[in-house]
Amino acid sequence: MKKLLITLALVISTATSTWAAGTISPLNGPVRRIALDFNHDGVADRLATAADGIKMGVFYGTAGPSASELVAYPQFAVIGDYDGIFTGLPGVLQIPGTHPQDIISLQMRFSDSHGLQAETPVIQTRLGPDEGPGAVVWGAGESRFHSAVTLSSPGFAIVIVPEPSSLALGAMAVVLAGFRLSRRRK
Numbered sequence: 001m002k003k004l005l006i007t008l009a010l011v012i013s014t015a016t017s018t019w020a021a022g023t024i025s026p027l028n029g030p031v032r033r034i035a036l037d038f039n040h041d042g043v044a045d046r047l048a049t050a051a052d053g054i055k056m057g058v059f060y061g062t063a064g065p066s067a068s069e070l071v072a073y074p075q076f077a078v079i080g081d082y083d084g085i086f087t088g089l090p091g092v093l094q095i096p097g098t099h100p101q102d103i104i105s106l107q108m109r110f111s112d113s114h115g116l117q118a119e120t121p122v123i124q125t126r127l128g129p130d131e132g133p134g135a136v137v138w139g140a141g142e143s144r145f146h147s148a149v150t151l152s153s154p155g156f157a158i159v160i161v162p163e164p165s166s167l168a169l170g171a172m173a174v175v176l177a178g179f180r181l182s183r184r185r186k
Contacts (some may be wrong), residue, residue: 021094021095021096021097021098021099021100021130022094022095022098022099022100022101022102022104022127022128022129022130022135023092023093023094023095023100023127023128023129023130023131023132023133023134023135024058024092024093024095024106024125024127024128024134024135024136024137025091025092025093025128025132025133025134025135025136025137026056026058026077026086026089026093026108026134026137027077027085027086027087027089027091027138028084028085028086028138029085029138030082030085031139032138032139032146033047033048033083033084033085034047034048034054034079034084034085034086035047035048035084036048036052047083047084048079048083048084049079049083050078050079050080050081052079052112052113053078053112053113053114054078054079054110054111054112055076055077055078055110055111055112056076056077056078056086056108056109056110057072057073057076057077057108057109057110057111058072058073058076058077058089058093058106058108059071059072059073059106059107059108059109060073060095060098060104060105060106060107061104061105062104062105063102063103063104063105063124064105064124065105066122067107067119067122070105070107070122073089073093073095075088075089076088076089077089091132091134092128092131092132092133092134093134094130095127098127099127100127100128100129100130101126101127101129102126102127103124103125103126103127104124104125104127105122105123105124106122106123106124106125106137107119107120107121107122107123108120108137108145120145121145123137123142123143123144123145124143125137125143125144126143
């Protein structure tokens, strides 16, 4: 009986590990909002809204291939109720045919309602565990998307805008309060 239970446990653990998939966290969130640059000066003119009709597709493949060899994930993300923030994909996205800790090539491709298209550079990123948290793909670092994305057609560019942190805003408030108090005493 003991041998049967051990064998059954090994079979279940083997079957479960083969179903595991590596994960990413594809959505940008409030810290890295998507903004639009209409005059191509590299400065965001305004945050993207749902009315802009911007869609984001996730493209992936084994480490090293060119952008033309990447496979599209079947769903896409759109700007939702909050300006500059994508929705429509799960927060922890399992990448089919991969395993946790695999290194894959990853690219985000954008399109809008006017037919304009853009894409990020292809990055190499290490996948997270199958139950999450997924590998974060937006932010600073070599394995993340952090630079401006220029559309291939004239019109506007998509800019990824880092929002100031709460600590930075708090420090600025303290400095301004101190400045105001010193002005009042004089």
